Amino acid sequence: MNAEALYLTLRDQVRAGLAGVEYAAIVGIHSGGAWIAERLAADLQLQAKLGFIDVSFYRDDFAARGLHAGVKPTQLPFSVDGATILLVDDVLYTGRTTRAAINELFDYGRPARILLAALVDRGGRELPVAADFVAATTELTEQQQLVLHRADDGGFSLTVDHA
Numbered sequence: 794m795n796a797e798a799l800y801l802t803l804r805d806q807v808r809a810g811l812a813g814v815e816y817a818a819i820v821g822i823h824s825g826g827a828w829i830a831e832r833l834a835a836d837l838q839l840q841a842k843l844g845f846i847d848v849s850f851y852r853d854d855f856a857a858r859g860l861h862a863g864v865k866p867t868q869l870p871f872s873v874d875g876a877t878i879l880l881v882d883d884v885l886y887t888g889r890t891t892r893a894a895i896n897e898l899f900d901y902g903r904p905a906r907i908l909l910a911a912l913v914d915r916g917g918r919e920l921p922v923a924a925d926f927v928a929a930t931t932e933l934t935e936q937q938q939l940v941l942h943r944a945d946d947g948g949f950s951l952t953v954d955h956a
Contacts, residue, residue: 796941796949799912799928800829804836806926807879807910811837816905818842818876822894823865825883825941829912832947833881842876844869848893873902883941885911888922913951915939 811817819839821830827845834843846867880894891909898904910926915933933939938954 794913794929794931794951796912796951799951800832800949803829803910803912803926803928804833806928807833808837810908810926811877811879814877816876817879818844818871818873819879819881820844820846820869820894820898821881822890823847825912825943826881828941828943828949829883829910830879830881833879833910842871844871846894846897848890848897851893851897853889853893867897867901869901873898873904875903875905877906877908878904879908879910881910883912884939885909885914885922885924885927886917888918888920891922892920912941912949913939 817839819830819834819842821827823845830843830845834840845865847865849864878898880891882890885891895907898907908925911924912928914924914927914930916930933953936956938956940952940954942950942952944950
């Protein structure tokens with residue numbers, strides 16, 4: 794999959810979907826979603842309404858998975874109350890990360906609406922979660938993982954890793 798082409802597709806979907814929204818903000822889920830959110834915010838002139846969340850402490854499988862080494866602080870430098878939040882992740886899979894992100898967002902206020910954007914939907918949902926904007930859909934085995942990479946110049950690429 795060409796991650797750059799997928800990004801452009803997602804960007805165009807989001808631009809059309811946020812047209813006419815008065816108070817929109819973009820929140821990227823660390824790390825891949827944060828990278829995509831940064832580019833979306835720049836492309837849509839929403840840098841002042843850009844935030845990031847790390848859902849590590851909000852996951853329902855925290856006890857089983859433990860804490861990964863790269864936990865980052867949540868940064869929401871705008872009011873969540875009444876905002877249309879575009880929640881951005883790189884890969885939508887079980888829905889558990891999305892659920893955790895929504896739980897965390899509500900700790901900061903009550904948004905008017907939350908929209909979900911994902912670069913790729915790989916299926917395999919365990920929770921009733923669907924993206925409002927998605928550039929591609931693919932199927933992988935449970936032993937495969939789709940990983941987004943960001944180059945030094947900001948370009949994206951995707952690889953399939955095997956567990």
